[in-house]
Amino acid sequence: xxxxxxxxxxxLPEFPRGFVRDLRARWVAEETGRDYEIATVxxxxxxxxxxxxxxxxxxxxxxxGDVSLFETGAIVxxxxxGSALLPEAMRSEITQWVIAALNSLEPMISxxxxxxxxxxxxxxxxxxxxxxxxAQFLKSMNARLxxxxxxxADDREWIAGDFSAADIILVxxxxxxxxxxxxxxxLTAYIERATARPAFKQAMADHMKHWEDxxxxxxxxxx
Amino acid sequence: xxxxxxxxxxxLPEFPRGFVRDLRARWVAEETGRDYEIATVxxxxxxxxxxxxxxxxxxxxxxxGDVSLFETGAIVxxxxxGSALLPEAMRSEITQWVIAALNSLEPMISxxxxxxxxxxxxxxxxxxxxxxxxAQFLKSMNARLxxxxxxxADDREWIAGDFSAADIILVxxxxxxxxxxxxxxxLTAYIERATARPAFKQAMADHMKHWEDxxxxxxxxxx
Numbered sequence: 175x176x177x178x179x180x181x182x183x184x185x186l187p188e189f190p191r192g193f194v195r196d197l198r199a200r201w202v203a204e205e206t207g208r209d210y211e212i213a214t215v216x217x218x219x220x221x222x223x224x225x226x227x228x229x230x231x232x233x234x235x236x237x238x239g240d241v242s243l244f245e246t247g248a249i250v251x252x253x254x255x256g257s258a259l260l261p262e263a264m265r266s267e268i269t270q271w272v273i274a275a276l277n278s279l280e281p282m283i284s285x286x287x288x289x290x291x292x293x294x295x296x297x298x299x300x301x302x303x304x305x306x307x308x309a310q311f312l313k314s315m316n317a318r319l320x321x322x323x324x325x326x327a328d329d330r331e332w333i334a335g336d337f338s339a340a341d342i343i344l345v346x347x348x349x350x351x352x353x354x355x356x357x358x359x360x361l362t363a364y365i366e367r368a369t370a371r372p373a374f375k376q377a378m379a380d381h382m383k384h385w386e387d388x389x390x391x392x393x394x395x396x397x
Numbered sequence: 398x399x400x401x402x403x404x405x406x407x408x409l410p411e412f413p414r415g416f417v418r419d420l421r422a423r424w425v426a427e428e429t430g431r432d433y434e435i436a437t438v439x440x441x442x443x444x445x446x447x448x449x450x451x452x453x454x455x456x457x458x459x460x461x462g463d464v465s466l467f468e469t470g471a472i473v474x475x476x477x478x479g480s481a482l483l484p485e486a487m488r489s490e491i492t493q494w495v496i497a498a499l500n501s502l503e504p505m506i507s508x509x510x511x512x513x514x515x516x517x518x519x520x521x522x523x524x525x526x527x528x529x530x531x532a533q534f535l536k537s538m539n540a541r542l543x544x545x546x547x548x549x550a551d552d553r554e555w556i557a558g559d560f561s562a563a564d565i566i567l568v569x570x571x572x573x574x575x576x577x578x579x580x581x582x583x584l585t586a587y588i589e590r591a592t593a594r595p596a597f598k599q600a601m602a603d604h605m606k607h608w609e610d611x612x613x614x615x616x617x618x619x620x
Binding site: 187195227232236241243244245247251252255265266269270272273274276277280284285300301303304306307310312318321322324325345369 | 452453455464466467468470471474475478489490494495496497499500501503504507508523524525526527529530533540542545547548554607
């Protein structure tokens with residue numbers, strides 16, 4: 175097995191912790207039993223080495239032997255190759271749901287969440303939306319959440335057959351909607367089912383410990 | 398070879414023609430030499446049969462033998478399987494760029510374009526953004542376009558090796574930005590290079606003919 179390195183930030187303030195996308199790479203590594211190392215890039219200012227690996231200067235990136243990748247959908251599909259998370263017969267359907275999560279749900283969730291976070295943190299999240307536009311963002315997001323609620327309530331435990339790469343991406347996208355999913359019982363149960371998995375819990379614990387260690391290193395440096 | 402059917406709308410007004418996403422499915426079919434049939438779903442009101450195939454009631458969907466799929470990224474990857482558009486050794490990198498186009502470019506382009514289109518068509522595109530938010534959308538989009546400009550200017554004709562599934566999705570996403578790409582010469586040349594391909598031209602001609610035929614059918618019915 176080649177060496178796997180997951181890149182994330184050296185430090186972040188508290189509010190995004192638990193939601194930084196390196197969690198998705200950690201989760202798929204745990205589900206597939208892959209050991210990995212964490213490497214970091216500075217959150218501020220962004221380094222040239224970071225931009226050379228990730229043109230939009232986001233995280234995570236991975237190095238898996240000779241392969242260097244960004245975009246969590248591609249990272250999760252790559253690390254799921256050959257495992258029960260990506261059976262060959264289900265490849266197209268699983269890819270469909272990875273992309274649906276990232277293109278047909280995440281942008282609507284992101285617009286809504288940005289409209290909420292910008293109220294308290296306009297320096298980070300930009301100017302708040304008008305009440306009318308905020309209502310439009312909420313409506314667009316809820317239309318998509320309601321469609322997912324119907325699918326999950328009707329006929330399935332996981333989104334595409336057994337637990338798969340698609341569930342990792344879809345659940346982590348849905349988690350970003352926070353309380354907005356609360357009105358959808360099948361969605362809520364789906365998120366709870368997925369996040370109760372030992373692999374998710376381990377990934378989240380390691381993710382949070384990374385930030386605590388980063389706080390300690392920062393404090394030691396300042397002290 | 399199994400029978401391929403691409404689903405699109407029965408009719409649409411003029412403004413979205415040339416940009417409806419069935420174009421991406423037609424393009425990959427042309428590049429890979431696949432024959433296909435077009436089937437339609439009503440644009441208004443949306444049918445239950447449509448929602449059963451596509452939970453968000455969008456188009457396109459495809460049926461390829463027993464496989465039913467939506468999300469153009471997944472459709473293009475599926476139809477590219479086994480062809481020169483998706484060499485096995487490039488699978489992860491090509492998937493990365495398909496997803497980057499759909500998750501790290503299209504949402505920013507869509508926010509900007511929606512803010513522009515809503516000025517004339519608020520009934521369709523929702524309430525206009527404030528000037529401040531519009532400026533934020535423009536800035537976010539331009540940051541991503543500038544990153545793509547740098548990559549394409551530096552070192553590559555196509556985004557991931559030879560012309561691939563990733564170029565089909567990336568170019569069609571960039572086309573949606575319209576005049577906003579004009580300030581980026583390498584991006585502009587990349588879009589021109591891709592849309593000069595015979596497969597794109599054929600796909601676009603067939604796409605536009607579909608709407609002209611739909612107009613004629615509508616006129617005949619009204620007449």
